[in-house]
Amino acid sequence: MGLLDYFRASRSKKGSAVVARERLQILVAHDRAERDRPSYLPKLQEELIAVISKYVKIDRSKVSVNLERGDRQDILELNIVLSEDTVPSR
Amino acid sequence: MARIIVVTSGKGGVGKTTTSAAFSMGLARRGYRTAVIDFDVGLRNLDLVMGCERRVVYDFVNVINGEANLNQALIRDKRSDNLYVLPASQTRDKEALTREGVGRVLEELAQTFDYVVCDSPAGIERGATMAMYYADDALVVTNPEVSSVRDSDRMLGILASKSRRAENNEEPIREFLLLTRYSPERVHKGEMLSVKDVQDILSLDLLGVIPESPAVLNASNSGVPVILDDHSDAGQAYQDMVGRYLGEELPHRFVDLPRKGFFSRLFGG
Numbered sequence A: 001m002g003l004l005d006y007f008r009a010s011r012s013k014k015g016s017a018v019v020a021r022e023r024l025q026i027l028v029a030h031d032r033a034e035r036d037r038p039s040y041l042p043k044l045q046e047e048l049i050a051v052i053s054k055y056v057k058i059d060r061s062k063v064s065v066n067l068e069r070g071d072r073q074d075i076l077e078l079n080i081v082l083s084e085d086t087v088p089s090r
Numbered sequence B: 001m002a003r004i005i006v007v008t009s010g011k012g013g014v015g016k017t018t019t020s021a022a023f024s025m026g027l028a029r030r031g032y033r034t035a036v037i038d039f040d041v042g043l044r045n046l047d048l049v050m051g052c053e054r055r056v057v058y059d060f061v062n063v064i065n066g067e068a069n070l071n072q073a074l075i076r077d078k079r080s081d082n083l084y085v086l087p088a089s090q091t092r093d094k095e096a097l098t099r100e101g102v103g104r105v106l107e108e109l110a111q112t113f114d115y116v117v118c119d120s121p122a123g124i125e126r127g128a129t130m131a132m133y134y135a136d137d138a139l140v141v142t143n144p145e146v147s148s149v150r151d152s153d154r155m156l157g158i159l160a161s162k163s164r165r166a167e168n169n170e171e172p173i174r175e176f177l178l179l180t181r182y183s184p185e186r187v188h189k190g191e192m193l194s195v196k197d198v199q200d201i202l203s204l205d206l207l208g209v210i211p212e213s214p215a216v217l218n219a220s221n222s223g224v225p226v227i228l229d230d231h232s233d234a235g236q237a238y239q240d241m242v243g244r245y246l247g248e249e250l251p252h253r254f255v256d257l258p259r260k261g262f263f264s265r266l267f268g269g
């Protein structure tokens, strides 16, 4: 690398390798979480949506069911956002 | 009993066949009786890289179907008495490789060979899963590139859950990282993922780093595994990798930029 290249390289803040690394970290973490998901989760999600929909209007895309594995305990996390028109006005 | 080693990657074109040819030749040159099997049914590339394409009579699928016995199908390498190639079939029938049939062939090979190297096709479908199913060890061939690293990680998931060892709750497959087509210059310029980047993500034992090298194309053009090109960087890197596989502790060469004098650093070149 010549002197000129050196200055050029130090001026550009981030090489594309840094971007690649950041993208990969996210991608691989996501893939692994997906892989470790128990196979019943999608079905559980469907059934939960069906039950809750009987009582309140919900947006299907705003329901998430996740299993987080920890060392001492696993957490089943259920996240449901109610549709705006079901939230009672105060 | 032979050790069965799968050369796998998920992503295509990363250097599996190049590696299978070099690795099996390296083991054979060190005196181990080695068989290398092409699992890429329908394509068949290994025989070209090994330079034995004109001596193919019977293939892997013929043996599985009982149309030929192993001795008729195995091609003995002209350069090493210890090395035999079992070529892939060119059939378009993807169902030709059955788990039972592959198991039978591997078992027979295991009786007379020290190592059986399985050159996996790309992807995560039948050919690839057959190639890894019976493995004891896996060489995960990876290029310093987002899609290749991701696919390698997926392949690790498959090795850990869909192999015979996993299904029988045996000791898991030993997994090794082989980083290929590596360019220290481009890493230095920040254009390419470094060895450390890839290792941090995959957390595997690093078996070797094979530099991007014109010697690889030269070798495949002439049907000579690149490991026989003693003067080339890629050939030497493959020799080191075989040594490490056999338990030698060797420093990684070809990972850093070659040191240059002060003036050439200053003015480039």
Ligand SMILES: Nc1ncnc2c1ncn2[C@@H]1O[C@H](COP(=O)(O)OP(=O)(O)OP(=O)(O)O)[C@@H](O)[C@H]1O
Residues within 6 Å of the ligand: B009, B011, B012, B013, B014, B015, B016, B017, B018, B019, B040, B045, B120, B121, B122, B180, B181, B182, B210, B211, B212, B213, B214, B216, B217, B220, B234
């Ligand atoms: N270290 C290297 N330097 C330069 N070129 C390389 C290197 N390794 C492999 N190649 C080239 O990359 C191409 C693909 O290599 P190869 O056939 O070994 O990959 P593969 O993983 O077996 O592919 P496929 O998934 O199609 O089976 C070939 O043209 C080969 O010459």
Ligand SMILES: [Mg+2]
Residues within 6 Å of the ligand: B016, B017, B018, B040, B045, B120, B121
């Ligand atoms: Mg190949």
